[in-house]
Amino acid sequence: xxxxxxxxxxxxxxxxxxxxxxxxxxxxxxxxxxxxxxxxxxxxxxxxxxxxxxxxxxxxxxxxxxxxxxxxxxxxxxxxxxxxxxxxxxxxxxxxxxxxxxxxxxxxxxxxxxxxxxxx
Amino acid sequence: xxxxxxxxxxxxxxxxxxxxxxxxxxxxxxxxxxxxxxxxxxxxxxxxxxxxxxxxxxxxxxxxxxxxxxxxxxxxxxxxxxxxxxxxxxxxxxxxxxxxxxxxxxxxxxxxxxxxxxxx
Numbered sequence: 243x244x245x246x247x248x249x250x251x252x253x254x255x256x257x258x259x260x261x262x263x264x265x266x267x268x269x270x271x272x273x274x275x276x277x278x279x280x281x282x283x284x285x286x287x288x289x290x291x292x293x294x295x296x297x298x299x300x301x302x303x304x305x306x307x308x309x310x311x312x313x314x315x316x317x318x319x320x321x322x323x324x325x326x327x328x329x330x331x332x333x334x335x336x337x338x339x340x341x342x343x344x345x346x347x348x349x350x351x352x353x354x355x356x357x358x359x360x361x362x
Numbered sequence: 363x364x365x366x367x368x369x370x371x372x373x374x375x376x377x378x379x380x381x382x383x384x385x386x387x388x389x390x391x392x393x394x395x396x397x398x399x400x401x402x403x404x405x406x407x408x409x410x411x412x413x414x415x416x417x418x419x420x421x422x423x424x425x426x427x428x429x430x431x432x433x434x435x436x437x438x439x440x441x442x443x444x445x446x447x448x449x450x451x452x453x454x455x456x457x458x459x460x461x462x463x464x465x466x467x468x469x470x471x472x473x474x475x476x477x478x479x480x481x482x
Binding site: 247250251252300324331334335338343347349350355357 | 373
């Protein structure tokens with residue numbers, strides 16, 4: 243088992259970026275049914291979550307997150323099919339990258355400091 | 363040709379991170395022979411460059427950047443062998459990840475907005 247991990251960020255040609263924060267937020271909104279509960283789940287501020295949702299919706303051809311009005315909970319949010327597709331593609335790129343970089347990971351581990359930083 | 367690009371970040375188990383900014387800075391220091399010239403080359407502030415160099419040196423078992431004292435230019439900086447190794451491994455992971463994610467990249471391009479953001 244290795245503790246070294248790889249994160250990826252997709253830089254779109256329209257200038258937008260899709261990285262680990264936006265994807266984790268999309269997944270949390272999908273799992274909780276609201277932006278505020280999703281943000282709470284991953285320890286993100288509500289303000290930042292709204293900002294990222296706005297950026298996601300601008301980056302995609304159709305919004306990745308939509309609000310659901312009314313109902314017993316007084317409205318919430320859902321991840322749209324295009325949002326789900328974005329999550330799937332991102333996780334797929336991440337998985338492929340991790341699987342194919344095994345040798346390089348072991349090489350990194352040989353040159354980095356072991357253990358957490360300690361004050362002398 | 364695609365304009366969609368992939369950046370990677372390596373999260374080390376000691377808690378440190380190696381991402382595109384640190385690697386670009388290491389390469390610029392290697393190419394220019396100093397931290398200040400390297401920072402200028404990639405449009406990074408001198409202050410931030412020093413901070414990143416410090417983080418790089420703490421993350422690796424041996425410093426990735428060393429200062430060269432004296433000489434005609436009055437001292438500068440060099441990338442050490444372990445720093446060079448870090449650059450090589452990072453670029454290698456990045457290349458492998460990009461090469462293996464071609465299908466996913468085309469899938470991303472189908473769902474993202476074309477062109478730069480425009481105000482209505």
